Each structure stands twice: as structure tokens, then as C-alpha cells.
Amino acid sequence: MRHFYFDHNATAPLSAAARASLVACLDEVYGNASSIHHFGQAAKQKLEMARRQVAARLGAKPKEIVFVSGGTEADNLALRGIVAPGQHVVTSTIEHPAVLNTCAALGVDVTYVAADSSGLVDPGDVARALRPNTALVSVIHANNELGTVQPIAEIARIARDAGAYFHSDGVQAFGKIPVDVNALGVDLYSISGHKIGAPKGIGALYVREGTPLRAIASGGHHERERRPGTENVPGAVALGIAAETADWTSVAALRDRLESGILARIASASLNGARAERIPNTSNIRFDAIEGEALLISLDLRGFAVSSGAACSSGAVEPSHVLIAIGLTREQARSSIRFSLGPENTEEQVDALIEAVADSVRHLRRISTEVPAHA
Amino acid sequence: MPDPTSHDKPIVVAMSGGLDSSTVAAMLVREGHQIVGMTMQLWNQRRLPELATDKTTGRCCSTDDVYDARHVAEQIAIPYYVVNFEEEFEEHVVAPFVEEYLAGRTPIPCTLCNNFIKFDRFLDMADSVGAGQIATGHYARVTRHPETGRYELRTAADASKDQTYFLFGLTQTQLARCLFPLGDKQKTEVRALARDLGLAVAEKGESYEICFVPNGDYAAFMDAYLREQGTAPKEMKGEIVTADGRSLGEHTGVHHFTIGQRKGLGIATGEPLYVIATDPASQQVTVGSGNALLRSTLVAKEVNWISWSGLTAPARARVKIRNRHLAAPATLYPLDGGPVEVRFDEPQRAVTPGQGAVFYDGDLVLGGGWIE
Numbered sequence: 116m117r118h119f120y121f122d123h124n125a126t127a128p129l130s131a132a133a134r135a136s137l138v139a140c141l142d143e144v145y146g147n148a149s150s151i152h153h154f155g156q157a158a159k160q161k162l163e164m165a166r167r168q169v170a171a172r173l174g175a176k177p178k179e180i181v182f183v184s185g186g187t188e189a190d191n192l193a194l195r196g197i198v199a200p201g202q203h204v205v206t207s208t209i210e211h212p213a214v215l216n217t218c219a220a221l222g223v224d225v226t227y228v229a230a231d232s233s234g235l236v237d238p239g240d241v242a243r244a245l246r247p248n249t250a251l252v253s254v255i256h257a258n259n260e261l262g263t264v265q266p267i268a269e270i271a272r273i274a275r276d277a278g279a280y281f282h283s284d285g286v287q288a289f290g291k292i293p294v295d296v297n298a299l300g301v302d303l304y305s306i307s308g309h310k311i312g313a314p315k316g317i318g319a320l321y322v323r324e325g326t327p328l329r330a331i332a333s334g335g336h337h338e339r340e341r342r343p344g345t346e347n348v349p350g351a352v353a354l355g356i357a358a359e360t361a362d363w364t365s366v367a368a369l370r371d372r373l374e375s376g377i378l379a380r381i382a383s384a385s386l387n388g389a390r391a392e393r394i395p396n397t398s399n400i401r402f403d404a405i406e407g408e409a410l411l412i413s414l415d416l417r418g419f420a421v422s423s424g425a426a427c428s429s430g431a432v433e434p435s436h437v438l439i440a441i442g443l444t445r446e447q448a449r450s451s452i453r454f455s456l457g458p459e460n461t462e463e464q465v466d467a468l469i470e471a472v473a474d475s476v477r478h479l480r481r482i483s484t485e486v487p488a489h490a
Numbered sequence: 491m492p493d494p495t496s497h498d499k500p501i502v503v504a505m506s507g508g509l510d511s512s513t514v515a516a517m518l519v520r521e522g523h524q525i526v527g528m529t530m531q532l533w534n535q536r537r538l539p540e541l542a543t544d545k546t547t548g549r550c551c552s553t554d555d556v557y558d559a560r561h562v563a564e565q566i567a568i569p570y571y572v573v574n575f576e577e578e579f580e581e582h583v584v585a586p587f588v589e590e591y592l593a594g595r596t597p598i599p600c601t602l603c604n605n606f607i608k609f610d611r612f613l614d615m616a617d618s619v620g621a622g623q624i625a626t627g628h629y630a631r632v633t634r635h636p637e638t639g640r641y642e643l644r645t646a647a648d649a650s651k652d653q654t655y656f657l658f659g660l661t662q663t664q665l666a667r668c669l670f671p672l673g674d675k676q677k678t679e680v681r682a683l684a685r686d687l688g689l690a691v692a693e694k695g696e697s698y699e700i701c702f703v704p705n706g707d708y709a710a711f712m713d714a715y716l717r718e719q720g721t722a723p724k725e726m727k728g729e730i731v732t733a734d735g736r737s738l739g740e741h742t743g744v745h746h747f748t749i750g751q752r753k754g755l756g757i758a759t760g761e762p763l764y765v766i767a768t769d770p771a772s773q774q775v776t777v778g779s780g781n782a783l784l785r786s787t788l789v790a791k792e793v794n795w796i797s798w799s800g801l802t803a804p805a806r807a808r809v810k811i812r813n814r815h816l817a818a819p820a821t822l823y824p825l826d827g828g829p830v831e832v833r834f835d836e837p838q839r840a841v842t843p844g845q846g847a848v849f850y851d852g853d854l855v856l857g858g859g860w861i862e
Contacts (some may be wrong), residue, residue: 482614
């Protein structure tokens with residue numbers, strides 16, 4: 116059976132360009148970027164080239180880029196590296212667990228600003244949540260489950276006017292929509308390689324020049340004293356190439372084809388979150404009276420990979436906290452499926468997915484109206 | 491054995507990560523069936539952290555068991571999923587388990603889980619993904635009556651592993667779609683087969699505990715659960731008394747006691763004392779000698795008939811009143827509205843409300859109900 120991939124917000128396949136740069140680097144550049152000799156210099160050159168490529172895609176200066184292991188570490192570094200005991204943090208209820216759970220672990224007061232039913236955070240709510248001791252405001256740029264793009268520029272301005280630093284988790288936005296750290300006005304911005312065609316294990320934190328970020332691990336002097344540990348040069352090189360080459364503009368048409376196909380074919384199906392302000396690849400659809408977990412497994416057995424909710428440690432599905440946060444009932448959250456497309460998907464795959472979803476939903480609705488086995 | 495006409499549809503195997511269900515999955519794959527493995531996530535082990543132990547397997551949804559199930563699925567190359575029934579499990583198994591104990595009865599969560607989760611919600615999930623049947627590692631056999639076509643449940647070939655006591659709630663619709671491939675096997679054969687197949691769990695031990703209760707300490711579980719729910723009764727203490735009303739001491743709630751219990755009474759007397767009755771209303775626990783535990787009759791309610799379609803006249807059977815009980819000869823009398831009165835030939839020790847009374851004729855499971 117052929118398997119088709121519609122779960123790019125979980126992770127995306129390695130892009131051909133990133134792969135070529137990665138393999139070449141693994142084969143040829145094995146020096147330690149901190150070493151003084153020829154081999155070290157070769158590695159350092161590759162690392163700095165990658166830093167310039169990532170910076171260019173963000174409209175940042177190369178020295179403002181700190182390479183880390185991925186989005187989760189970038190979020191941890193931003194939050195733990197800025198906030199001190201006794202301070203206050205403002206974030207939203209629709210953050211990724213990397214931000215939510217780090218906020219909870221900071222040991223300081225945290226205000227969680229709610230998103231509305233369309234999945235958008237109101238900048239006015241952020242303004243009202245600020246306190247004199249607010250050190251940091253962190254709001255996700257594009258939500259991973261809904262794809263909704265937050266009014267980051269406005270929120271950042273409010274935060275910085277109040278003297279707080281502003282961080283955004285840009286893991287789902289970077290590479291998919293234009294990101295300019297100066298236009299957005301962010302102080303800190305997290306990105307991850309594997310969401311846009313680089314391998315797992317590489318990411319970066321943008322740190323605006325002058326932001327007093329402390330390292331959160333101790334060790335050597337790497338990354339301008341901000342992130343100790345021998346640099347992952349092949350990963351950084353692949354991230355640099357992915358940052359330079361990622362092009363998701365064509366994905367919007369595929370996503371729209373999928374969305375309108377499903378909504379036209381299937382009754383009692385509706386879109387979760389705003390339609391307009393979204394990254395181009397994400398569609399979160401609710402199928403009334405359907406168990407999302409059963410639909411996910413049915414689709415997987417037919418060769419289509421999608422997602423529903425969040426995976427807990429065993430791998431079972433839990434209702435999405437994001438969908439609950441925008442006002443869906445647990446039942447509605449459990450009946451929702453996230454489709455996240457990528458540049459390698461085709462119209463034929465999308466059409467086949469629409470057929471499979473329609474067929475699976477029809478089957479699930481038919482059996483759910485039958486007399487239950489335990490009568 | 492599976493109906494040959496259903497070969498085109500996959501069979502879903504309920505995989506716990508243990509030896510038995512892993513072997514079932516591997517056997518069915520070897521027989522050429524299309525198999526999907528699923529593990530039920532039933533209870534969040536991060537809840538009730540005060541009960542945490544260092545023991546990591548043999549408890550439901552322990553991460554280690556899921557890893558084992560996943561490893562076996564990888565070995566036999568089948569699709570594998572963990573399905574989340576936490577909410578249903580709490581509603582249909584954990585909450586009633588706690589309520590029953592508070593009401594002075596001794597529940598069997600495994601039967602509730604079989605009735606409401608494994609052979610209901612799990613079967614629904616199998617339906618959902620287009621499977622015709624489910625298979626489990628239960629030691630029991632299903633046959634069909636040659637004339638009536640009725641599905642019959644029979645005890646396992648390995649009497650020491652027989653699990654039919656926990657399956658008395660199964661309906662005809664459920665039995666029609668369940669496979670118990672281990673029913674005609676000895677446990678030693680199953681382990682040998684698992685070794686033969688090179689399964690990662692071939693040397694794994696067994697668990698006999700209630701899966702969501704750490705260390706078998708159900709009273710500690712109940713106390714923690716009631717605290718978490720904020721529903722702990724204010725006053726949970728009472729007296730331990732003898733049948734003639736003599737007070738022997740105090741206790742911290744009737745749910746700490748079950749009929750027939752001898753240990754843990756916290757009182758020292760010359761002759762061995764047993765719990766004879768518990769009364770949740772007065773919180774009184776009555777104790778007495780072993781002979782005081784003997785009962786000749788019981789009433790079974792919510793009776794489910796399996797191999798028989800019902801009972802209209804008194805009939806002879808052997809009746810089992812707890813899993814480790816040797817089925818005892820008795821006569822079954824139908825009562826108005828469906829309950830069954832069981833009159834044993836010889837009095838039986840510790841007839842315990844909340845447990846099942848399961849009726850047998852030889853290896854045939856006729857049906858069963860809950861002891862009032």
C-alpha cells in the first residue's frame with residue numbers, strides 16, 4: 116500500500132536541497148567549529164554561512180541567531196534565559212506545550228490570555244494582562260493545530276512599550292509565511308529545522324541584539340556564550356539551506372482544494388478557527404458525531420497520515436488543549452482532525468484523501484447509528 | 491477459528507504488551523490474517539501521584555507495557571495504535587468500582603471492563619476501522635450450538651488459566667465477533683510458542699492485580715481517588731463488632747473490608763476472626779468465626795445468559811462465586827423479573843455481594859449475574 120503524508124505540522128520530510136547539503140557536510144566537514152586548525156575553520160565557515168542564511172530569512176543580523184537543538188530548546192532558552200524570580204509573564208492559552216509547560220515551570224506568576232473562538236489572541240487582552248513587573252510576553256506566531264496567525268506586530272509593540280521583552284514561537288510560521296523580525300518587532304523568536312525540510316535536532320533562537328539573554332546550560336563559550344556544546348554543524352548547514360529554499364506558497368491552493376472538497380462532500384463538517392489569517396498548509400476540521408481517533412486510524416489503514424489532538428506518552432490521543440481553549444467541547448475536540456500539507460503533496464493525493472475521508476466518515480456514521488454491541 | 495469469509499477484513503488484536511495477547515497477534519499473523527494491533531489507554535498513571543511505585547509493568551497503560559506491545563507489533567510487522575478510552579474507563583469501571591466499595595460490596599472491575607470497554611468500546615473501535623472481529627488473549631473458548639446456532643462460552647483447556655468467570659456478561663452479538671485463540675492452549679504451550687516466534691515478551695511474567703490499583707492496595711487507591719474528586723465522605727470510621735454486638739475496636743471505613751477477610755482487622759483474639767458482614771450505613775463491620783461465613787443461598791441479579799437462552803424452571807448447575815472458587819453444585823431457581831436464586835447443595839464460604847455468580851454445566855458457561 117502507498118502511504119501519503121498530510122501531517123507536516125508534526126514534521127516534514129527532508130527536502131532534497133537540505134539533504135544534499137547535510138550529506139555533503141557529514142562526509143566532508145567533521146572538524147569541531149571551535150578548533151583553531153584547518154578542519155575547525157572549515158566547520159566554522161559552514162556554521163557561519165548557515166547562520167547568515169537563517170538570519171537572511173528572518174531579516175536579522177547573523178550574530179542574533181543562536182543555534183539550538185530545536186523548537187523546544189529555543190522556547191526554553193527564551194523563557195528561562197530572560198525571566199527571573201519574582202517577575203511576571205504573559206502568554207496565551209493556545210501555546211505549544213514547549214511554552215506552556217516551561218511557563219508553568221518558571222516558578223513565577225503567569226497570566227494566560229485566552230484566544231477567541233476563531234483561534235486569535237486579542238492584543239487588547241495582552242495589554243490588560245501586563246503588570247509593572249512583567250518581564251516577558253510570549254505569544255505563538257502560527258498555532259500548530261489551527262494554523263492561525265496571531266497579530267504579533269501589534270502584541271509585540273504593546274509588550275515592548277510596557278518595557279517587557281517579547282518572544283514568539285515561530286516554529287510553524289518560519290519558512291511558510293514571510294517572517295521579518297523587525298517588522299514584527301520581536302525580541303526573541305524560536306524556529307525549528309524539521310518543520311521545513313531540515314532534519315530533526317536543529318533549530319535556532321533569534322535574540323535581538325542587546326537582549327540580556329542568559330545561557331540555561333553551563334559549558335563552553337559556544338554561540339556567543341548563549342548556548343554551550345559542540346555545534347551541530349551538519350544540522351545548521353541543512354537548516355541554512357532549508358531556510359533559504361523553503362517555499363510553501365503553492366501549498367495554499369492544495370489546502371484550499373482539500374478543505375473545499377471535504378466541506379462540500381461531507382455533511383456536518385466544519386472548519387475550526389479562522390479561515391483568513393492562517394499559514395498556507397493547515398486545515399483543522401470537525402466532523403460531528405465522529406471519533407477523531409477512529410477516523411485517524413481508518414485513514415492511516417487506507418494510507419493517509421493525518422493527526423488528531425495531542426499524543427500522550429503512550430501514544431494515545433488526548434483532546435487538543437488548543438481546541439478546548441477556543442471553546443470547543445471535549446466531544447467536539449475529539450471529533451476534529453488536523454490536515455497539514457507540504458510542498459511535496461499533489462492534487463492527486465489531495466483528491467484521493469478527500470475520497471478516503473468521505474468514505475471513512477460515511478462508514479463511521481453508519482455504524483455509530485447501529486445498536487451498540489452491549490445492549 | 492475465524493470465519494473464512496471474513497478473511498478480507500482485518501482482525502484487531504487487543505494487545506496489552508503481555509505474553510498472551512502478543513502471542514495471539516503473532517499466531518494470527520502466522521495464520522495469514524490481516525492484523526491490526528491496538529493497546530487501550532485506560533488510566534493515566536500520572537494521576538494520584540501519592541500512589542506512585544517503582545513498579546512499571548503489569549499496570550494498565552504503563553509506558554513499559556506499551557513499549558513492549560509496540561516492539562512485538564514491529565517484530566510481526568503489523569500496524570499498531572494506542573487508543574484512548576480513559577474517559578470511558580473512569581465512567582464505567584473506576585467510578586462504579588469505588589461506589590460499590592463505599593456501598594459495602596466487593597466489585598470486580600475486570601468484568602465491568604470486559605462488559606463496557608473491551609467488548610463494547612473496543613469492539614466499536616474495531617468496527618470503526620473496518621475490522622470484522624477482535625481477538626484477545628483471554629483463556630476461554632467460544633463454540634456454536636449445532637442446532638440453534640447460539641454462541642456458547644466454554645472454559646479454557648488450561649483450567650488453571652480459565653478466565654470465563656470474568657466473561658459472564660458477554661452477549662451473543664459480542665461473542666459472534668470475538669476470537670480467543672488461546673482457549674484450547676496450555677499456558678506452557680503459549681510461552682513455548684512465543685519463544686518459538688522469537689517474541690520480545692516471551693519471558694515476561696504475569697500480573698494478577700487490578701490494573702489501575704498499585705500494589706493491590708485498593709483501599710489506598712480509593713482514598714486517593716476520593717480525595718482527588720473531592721468526594722471523600724466526611725466520616726469514614728466505625729466499629730468492629732461481633733455478631734452479638736460486642737465492640738472489638740475501630741476502623742477507618744467499611745471499604746477497607748471485604749467479606750471473608752481475615753488479615754488486617756487490627757484486633758488480636760484467640761480464635762481466628764473473619765469479616766462476616768459490612769454495613770455502609772452504620773459503618774459497622776461484623777466479625778466472627780469461619781463457620782459464620784457459610785451461606786447456602788444467594789440471589790444473582792442482572793443475569794446474562796450465554797450458552798442457555800434463559801431459565802424457566804429450576805435447573806442443576808455448578809456455581810462459582812469468585813474467581814478462585816471451585817464451582818459448587820447447586821440448583822438455580824428463576825425469580826420473577828430475571829434474577830436467579832442459587833441454592834447450594836453444601837453451604838459456601840464468603841458469599842460476597844458485588845462479586846459474580848457464574849453458572850456452569852461441565853465446561854459450558856450457562857450465564858451469570860451479580861451477587862446481591
